[in-house]
Amino acid sequence: MNTIRPGLIWVVSAPSGSGKTTLCQRLLNWSPHLIASTSCTTRAPRPGEQDGREYFFLSQEEFERKIAGNKFLEYAQYNGHYYGTPRLFVEQQIAAGLDVLLTIDVQGMKSVAARVRGGDFAYPNSLVTVFMMPPSLKMLEARLRGRGTESEEMVQQRLRVATEELAYWRDYDYILVSGGLDDDFEKARSIFIAEKLRVSRQPKDKPWQVNEQSF
Amino acid sequence: MNTIRPGLIWVVSAPSGSGKTTLCQRLLNWSPHLIASTSCTTRAPRPGEQDGREYFFLSQEEFERKIAGNKFLEYAQYNGHYYGTPRLFVEQQIAAGLDVLLTIDVQGMKSVAARVRGGDFAYPNSLVTVFMMPPSLKMLEARLRGRGTESEEMVQQRLRVATEELAYWRDYDYILVSGGLDDDFEKARSIFIAEKLRVSRQPKDKPWQVNEQSF
Numbered sequence A, B: 001m002n003t004i005r006p007g008l009i010w011v012v013s014a015p016s017g018s019g020k021t022t023l024c025q026r027l028l029n030w031s032p033h034l035i036a037s038t039s040c041t042t043r044a045p046r047p048g049e050q051d052g053r054e055y056f057f058l059s060q061e062e063f064e065r066k067i068a069g070n071k072f073l074e075y076a077q078y079n080g081h082y083y084g085t086p087r088l089f090v091e092q093q094i095a096a097g098l099d100v101l102l103t104i105d106v107q108g109m110k111s112v113a114a115r116v117r118g119g120d121f122a123y124p125n126s127l128v129t130v131f132m133m134p135p136s137l138k139m140l141e142a143r144l145r146g147r148g149t150e151s152e153e154m155v156q157q158r159l160r161v162a163t164e165e166l167a168y169w170r171d172y173d174y175i176l177v178s179g180g181l182d183d184d185f186e187k188a189r190s191i192f193i194a195e196k197l198r199v200s201r202q203p204k205d206k207p208w209q210v211n212e213q214s215f
Helices: A020-030 A060-068 A087-095 A106-117 A137-147 A152-166 A181-196 B020-030 B060-068 B087-095 B106-117 B137-147 B152-166 B181-196
Strands: A009-013 A034-036 A039-041 A055-057 A072-078 A081-086 A099-103 A127-133 A174-177 B009-013 B034-036 B039-041 B055-057 B072-078 B081-086 B099-103 B127-133 B174-177
Touching: A009 A020, A009 A106, A020 A034, A020 A099, A020 A181, A060 A072, A060 A081, A072 A087, A072 A106, A081 A087, A087 A099, A106 A127, A127 A181, A137 A152, A174 A181, A181 B181, B009 B020, B009 B106, B020 B034, B020 B099, B020 B181, B060 B072, B060 B081, B072 B087, B072 B106, B081 B087, B087 B099, B106 B127, B127 B181, B137 B152, B174 B181
Parallel strands: A009 A099, A009 A127, A034 A099, A039 A055, A127 A174, B009 B099, B009 B127, B034 B099, B039 B055, B127 B174
Antiparallel strands: A039 A081, A072 A081, B039 B081, B072 B081
16 A cells, blocks of 8 residues: 555634734745645736746636636635635645645635535545634734834724634634744644644554554 | 633553653653643552652552542552542642643543543543554564563563554544654644644633733
8 A cells, every 4th residue: 555645724814914924934834745725816917927836827707617616615806806726726735645725714714614524525634724813902903003014094904804803713723822933833833743643634544654564 | 810721631542662651751841731640559658659749549448439439530450459540639730720641551541531521520621642652563572672671471461462552543632653752752742732722622702822801
């Protein structure tokens, strides 16, 4: 038997200002088996962007045909453009033993969870969901302001959205209250390592790491 | 609210020769909140041993009265003496926010799990079970021989017991195939960190690490 151990889908959700982007970059640098999912989008490629690398670029018609055909684990519209996570692409990475990182919002997580755990995916036991939250709304507000790139109106708007999203933390598997870059990374890495060791994810006969001929 | 976050019960089982003792010692040194459980026993105190420190020393009558009164999370007999994990003692440590480490065998784990998860314990969601196994029986045999302290007969006996115990790995939450001291410690520590972050272990209203007045 030379079966490849299937990878996991990692969903990380967080209100903007939680440190999610930095954390995910560190996780991607750390694990040679972790890749960011490549999304489909209907927005036009920017100079230097390559189809299949930054995004899979689709026409609106193609995108909507894929929606109708249940080809997305989740999709959403931002600024008049569709963005979606292609189911088959993720399935292929998982089958090849790679972990796929999705940084999506609460609605996206619910859609992914419904499809993956609902059996609309080849690996129903492959999903792990992590919600990152700031230790307080005050802290989040301070971070959003600290960027200095956003208008007061935008800060207030982001805070409103964050407050709404924070209400859904119980729908996730893990909660990571952010406490600094190193601390966040240490926690997230621990979740990654631990989840691979769960008995429920091992083959029936023996764990993945055990030598084939020995038990 | 100044509620103390309750601790967790950590069960680590492993056949002898798996590196369990070293691993547990490193975990105890690492976490200021982790303590080894103090067992009750009917064997006589050795010079220097103190009641309530190494063991709670009981007479056979006292021990059997406690068995009848369901005062143990698990107990067993070795070499004609009883050894048991006192339920109330563990409950008090958990209530005080400490994690309690139990290094017991498969039968002990089953007994603890039945009591804790069966509701015969004040914190039914406090148990995490880890099974440690060698990457192969050959490796285990080499380690047992490598000690140089045991007769061939004893080595064979330990191997028989190990083979029996290994069959129960699926009854645990986590499987840790030992791969060297640092690797084992890294994995076990990750499980410890991750388990504290599970949403299912947080209070209903907000996670433990979130500031009280802020959400």
